[in-house]
Amino acid sequence: MSPRSDPEFFDAKYRADPDPWNFDTDWYEIRKRNLLMALLPHPRYGAALEPGCANGHITTMLAQRCDHVLATDIAPHALELARARCRHQVNVTVERWAFGETWRWETAFDLVMLSEVAYYLTEPALTAAIEDMAAHLSTGTTVVLSHWRHDEEDHHLGGDQATRIALSGLPHRPVARYLDDDVRIEVVAVR
Numbered sequence: 001m002s003p004r005s006d007p008e009f010f011d012a013k014y015r016a017d018p019d020p021w022n023f024d025t026d027w028y029e030i031r032k033r034n035l036l037m038a039l040l041p042h043p044r045y046g047a048a049l050e051p052g053c054a055n056g057h058i059t060t061m062l063a064q065r066c067d068h069v070l071a072t073d074i075a076p077h078a079l080e081l082a083r084a085r086c087r088h089q090v091n092v093t094v095e096r097w098a099f100g101e102t103w104r105w106e107t108a109f110d111l112v113m114l115s116e117v118a119y120y121l122t123e124p125a126l127t128a129a130i131e132d133m134a135a136h137l138s139t140g141t142t143v144v145l146s147h148w149r150h151d152e153e154d155h156h157l158g159g160d161q162a163t164r165i166a167l168s169g170l171p172h173r174p175v176a177r178y179l180d181d182d183v184r185i186e187v188v189a190v191r
């Protein structure tokens, strides 16, 4: 297999299996979600953006900490699954948008959760996506970057490499960090 960025690749994964990364059962995924929530510096946020929401596991947890969560994915089938998981959470909006497409919101976000999505972009595409995002975020916005650290053949970038590229394009101050053999999580505040 080669690195992939196309919506059809991701959508086919969800059509074949509604839980293609074993989010429901894999201890890595369950633990990661709890680490992400524990590392958020504030108890409450206003508006959050979550690109690459998959089938909505992180979305439903964010919805408990945020006034509103805008969850997006490149794969239409993932969006249906995320909508179903969050159907009782009226503060969740799910829409199709791929990280790397032109930023489309005028409203400010207080939190951006970028978990395991940046490495599906090429280096130039990630650099451009971060530049576009940085131009639309306000000082103080919390940005979370979380990446699996092992090589995967469908990733354009390694996890640590994606983190480095994203951080170098985003004016920030570090807020919190978690690292083990499998995952690196960086929490920063936009400057």
Ligand SMILES: C[S@@+](CC[C@H](N)C(=O)[O-])C[C@H]1O[C@@H](n2cnc3c(N)ncnc32)[C@H](O)[C@@H]1O
Pocket: 005, 010, 011, 021, 023, 029, 051, 052, 053, 054, 055, 058, 072, 073, 074, 075, 078, 097, 098, 099, 100, 114, 115, 116, 117, 120
């Ligand atoms: C490995 S899963 C990560 C899901 C979740 N964010 C997490 O950390 O558990 C990657 C998800 O990102 C989506 N995806 C891939 N490229 C994307 C892009 N450029 N923009 C938005 N979503 C994307 C895939 O469809 C898939 O649902």
